[in-house]
């Protein structure tokens with residue numbers, strides 16, 4: 001964990017955005033303060049609002065002046081694979097072809113602990129430098145590599161929820177493990193890392209195709225044996241993948257039924273993709289409070305399809321956003337929000353309009369809720385942890401020019417989603433601690 005910020009008591013003065021409510025249901029959910037303030041005390045938000053109001057109540061607290069930029073809550077990436085950092089950009093393949101020829105050979109290299117440790121350190125730095133303060137991360141198929149990720153996240157001070165990826169068929173022999181060995185290794189990792197600092201453990205079967213029934217049973221057993229674990233896996237990502245499910249699980253009515261049978265759905269579960277859900281699956285996801293990680297760049301890059309966001313929202317399913325590195329195109333959650341917006345623009349039938357309020361919610365609070373941290377992070381309500389991103393574009397950049405003539409905070413937020421890359425992320429904090437500074 002990094003050293004705490006020097007001032008345990010600080011008033012940040014900056015234009016602020018956050019979504020303490022859900023803008024899919026509440027048109028006033030986006031809160032903007034053009035001359036805003038965050039009072040941070042011992043890593044937590046003690047007050048937020050207009051500078052004049054907060055200042056009047058706290059006249060003696062030292063002020064940090066960030067009026068030349070914008071402050072947003074830290075981004076929450078709900079689906080990202082740490083072993084896939086170095087294979088970003090494998091364009092032009094379908095999911096199963098990409099897995100076999102691009103992703104899995106690199107996943108196999110994680111057997112080399114030194115290689116995995118270097119990857120983990122760069123991966124965690126990439127998260128922080130893009131403004132991601134919390135991530136639900138697919139670990140490795142190898143226990144030492146997964147431990148390396150937890151250690152790197154702990155040292156950097158990020159909130160990382162991850163776990164050993166378990167599979168016993170369909171991939172490559174060196175990525176397969178027996179359910180017994182997977183149980184032993186997972187248990188050891190849970191004991192070492194779950195609830196250590198800002199870390200949490202997630203039970204992580206790769207996907208239904210690569211997990212036998214005894215392996216999925218083992219996953220359910222882990223959940224029963226330990227308090228507070230999360231679950232992450234994939235669902236309904238490509239049509240070819242979905243077509244294989246009935247062969248492997250002839251008793252299952254649909255893809256979701258496989259995970260339901262083994263107790264792997266519910267409020268602690270995040271399923272990535274869900275590009276092709278049935279109406280019944282959507283109704284059951286909503287009833288169970290299972291979350292979906294929407295990964296629009298990956299869905300487009302692998303040619304899978306356009307995410308039916310409107311059907312999810314209408315059914316009442318929780319949706320957040322994930323970058324899906326390396327099937328996706330990078331670590332930027334702002335860019336991922338833009339990609340979600342673009343794909344909804346061309347969705348048939350008509351997609352949902354992802355205005356700046358909804359984009360802000362999707363990359364912050366929605367993610368916090370999906371990973372079960374909605375009471376602790378995701379917006380600037382008093383009592384929450386001071387997880388934040390300070391965005392200030394380089395002078396002379398297109399974003400700086402656009403912002404200089406922006407007529408409103410909402411216009412500025414749309415410009416930030418459209419144009420801000422990591423060069424505009426100047427400082428990132430988790431619970432008040434600086435985890436990235438440029």
Ligand SMILES: [Zn+2]
Nearest residue numbers: 081234272324
């Ligand atoms: Zn994935």
